[in-house]
Amino acid sequence: MLEFAGFLPILLLVGMAAIQLGLIGYGISQAGSAARAAARAESLETGTGAAAGVAAASDWLNPTPQVGPGTDTTTATVTVTVPSVVPLFDPVTVERTATMPNDTDN
Template sequence: MSRQRQRRRERGQAAVEYAGVIALLLFVALAAIQLGVAAYAAQQAGTAARAGARAASMPDGDGQAGRAATAAVSEWLRPRTESGSCGVEVTVEVTVDIPQVLPIFDFGSAHRSVTMPCD
């Protein structure tokens, strides 16, 4: 096989390899972003649970846990809050759905619970 013929056969090989590497790098970058979003959602669930428990532990805190938890997190994360009534202590549980960046990764939701003594 002549050199010219071999070069013609290899034309475009670099472009194909480049496209494959770019696709792989894009996938890795999106997977890293998904892990960051999951960690952020878990951190926000903890923040919401602490804020909700703090609000519910106050003397006039009945029904305030949900509002305080929602106010403590980013708007695009919608926490679901459950709290008991204030006796000796109050427990607030917050669940935040983890948004999906890639449809193949499903982390579900982040769940945090905080217990505080009542004032």
């Protein structure tokens, strides 16, 4: 019983680290999806990319899209902040970029 009590903090830290890695993976997925949505929306109709990027990611990740339309392609970069569940660690910032061809029918 005493050995388990001494080992419990290490087990809790390993468990929280596993949860943190899962949250970071989720943040990467959300940032990628939001970047694709922002680039796609902006390539179809100018001015709608940022709103689509924010709508495509979870609000608690605080998504920040930056959309740059070009002549042939549109590039969107979305930055999300993954909060830390492990004490003494800072939140993790994740950034993903997507490029889509512009719609030529406009």
